[in-house]
Amino acid sequence: MFKRVLIVEDMDDINKGVRTELEGLGINDIDQAQYCDDAFLKVRKAIKDKKPYELLISDLSFKKDNRTQKYSSGEALIEAIKNKQPEIKIIAYSIEDRFQRIRTLINKFGVNAYVCKGRRGLKDLTYAINEVYHNKQFLSPQIANALRKKTSFEIEEYHIELLKQLSNGLSQEEIRSYFNKNNIAPSSLSSIEKHLNKLKIQFKANNTTHLVAIVKDLGLI
Template identity: 45%
Template sequence: MFKKVIIAEDLDAMNLGIQQVLKDLNIVDFQHSKFCDEAFLKIRAAINQKEPYDLLISDLSFKTDHRKSDIKNGDELVQKVRTLQPDIKIIAYSIEDKNFRIKSLFENAKIDGFVSKGLHSIEELKKAIHIISTSDQKYISPEVASALQDKNNYEIDDVDVQILKHLSVGTSQDEIIEIFKNSDIKPNSKSAIEKRLSKLKDFFKANNTVHLVSITKDMGII
């Protein structure tokens, strides 16, 4: 079982719930932070003191306030922590339900578990901590797991992300097509690009291209 845990969560009620889970599991050495920057500094300080944390439990969304922050959300936090301390175990604890964002956390940040905040989240969090501490298995909340396995879901790939990034800096669709053709990126036809944009708008429930770029920026996709 884990011996030293840090919680990154800005809501007091959620934070207290997580702390109670840790106490129920006889984990007594834990700290919490309401800000991503502060959590990251604590993790770095623990490494320097040669007393690193075993587990990070982090929300993904944090409310902004008057404080200047370098790390804006939990996605950025887990990415930076994974780079800083590759062997730390990480559980994302969130209401997030966007498949792309969750898959990105597992694939890019190599998180060890994802627990959905909800009716059964306390018991799920206990289960996740137990599984991750005693094996190399990953844990993901059942309702999210089934959504990720749904073959009817649109799969966002690197080409979609490149299109979104070009749009975010003002590149027109015609210019994107030329860039793709010159770089031998396929598909690169006008109809293929338009089809992808249409699917992306449907997937993210965006009203138009500007709205689509705004949504994907907020989600950290671009």
């Protein structure tokens, strides 16, 4: 079994829960970090001390606070660590349910497992650790299915941005000029309308207000 593990997670309660669980598995050399930047420094130091981590368990989203961070998300951290120590095993452990992000996580960064937080998050995590230790991949069931079928509508950064600006009260015309100014393409009123329409169909929304209400409930924005 793994001996040396780093847990990166901003919430201290989850951090403690995961640590306790790992200790129950007989893993005793555990380090923890609540900020991505701290985590990266620990990884670098561990390599320098010739005691590199074998496994990284990391959350994806981190609450921002007064400490400014170089790496503000799990993705950024994972990318940096993979560059520094390519052979390290990585388990993403997050509540994130945006397929697009998870897909890139696995394809681009070569993450070994993705575990959804939830009622049985710790159980899945335990299972994932075993699988990853035996060089297997693990995906929590609720996303494994969804990832297989490609039918899932690809919500891109563009759509998120569009929805965000709508929820900020901008009119379509204001969004057009905002996109223009920030070099976000496509920026024509017509295209914005069209993408908006796609989103409305996708989420079965009657109108823009309804759409924003729905995606807010889904936690997309």
